[in-house]
Amino acid sequence: MFGKMESAYEVVLREMDALREQDASHPLLLALDAYLPTQDDEIFDSILDSAFDETNPSSTSLLKLSPLCLTVKVFGRAMLVMQAFQASKEKYVKNAPADDPWKTRFLAYADVDLNTANTMGSKVDLDVNRWDQVKLEVMSDLMKQALNQDDAAKARLMQAPANLKEDAVPHPFWGSPNNNIGLILDDLKKEFQADDKADKADDKADDKADDKADEADDTGNKAGKRKLKRKR
Numbered sequence: 270m271f272g273k274m275e276s277a278y279e280v281v282l283r284e285m286d287a288l289r290e291q292d293a294s295h296p297l298l299l300a301l302d303a304y305l306p307t308q309d310d311e312i313f314d315s316i317l318d319s320a321f322d323e324t325n326p327s328s329t330s331l332l333k334l335s336p337l338c339l340t341v342k343v344f345g346r347a348m349l350v351m352q353a354f355q356a357s358k359e360k361y362v363k364n365a366p367a368d369d370p371w372k373t374r375f376l377a378y379a380d381v382d383l384n385t386a387n388t389m390g391s392k393v394d395l396d397v398n399r400w401d402q403v404k405l406e407v408m409s410d411l412m413k414q415a416l417n418q419d420d421a422a423k424a425r426l427m428q429a430p431a432n433l434k435e436d437a438v439p440h441p442f443w444g445s446p447n448n449n450i451g452l453i454l455d456d457l458k459k460e461f462q463a464d465d466k467a468d469k470a471d472d473k474a475d476d477k478a479d480d481k482a483d484e485a486d487d488t489g490n491k492a493g494k495r496k497l498k499r500k501r
């Protein structure tokens with residue numbers, strides 16, 4: 270007689286218990302504790318499809334580059350990137366007045382845990398059309414700020430393999446299968462590489478200009494010495 274088949278929820282809980290024994294501070298645990306209460310089948314599918322893969326060198330949780338690992342300081346307050354993302358919804362409230370104090374509401378997300386921040390974000394009376402148009406840009410900007418504020422994290426990104434895979438955010442848009450976080454990180458890596466290349470080119474040009482200026486000074490000094498000798 271066959272035993273009862275595990276549900277996706279039960280499978281995830283079992284995997285979480287095993288992961289907790291290995292590393293109680295693993296970022297996936299933070300993510301799963303925050304997202305599992307929804308008991309959303311689509312989220313479970315995303316978790317099972319991408320999470321718990323500790324052998325993947327492109328894993329954002331392994332590299333600690335997930336928005337559930339990175340911290341960003343916005344308006345002077347530090348919070349997880351995902352919390353700041355949820356907080357950013359406050360700027361896109363439906364029919365908000367011109368003087369809407371959205372920044373005050375934004376900062377409230379820094380005082381709560383991820384689970385609460387997700388709940389707060391889900392209750393925002395969003396202008397959905399506007400939000401859908403900007404959410405990728407919002408996430409990208411927050412990730413960029415976080416990386417620019419954390420030299421170690423930025424170094425991990427620059428040394429990471431291509432085609433990063435978001436496996437900590439159990440959401441099909443950000444994680445598997447669409448992997449938009451991974452795509453954002455890949456794009457940011459290319460942007461940082463281009464910036465570094467441009468900076469090196471500028472430094473080289475500056476050095477060349479300095480060398481020419483030094484040569485001109487040397488030539489001028491030598492000419493001045495020759496004039497002094499003639500006068501003597």
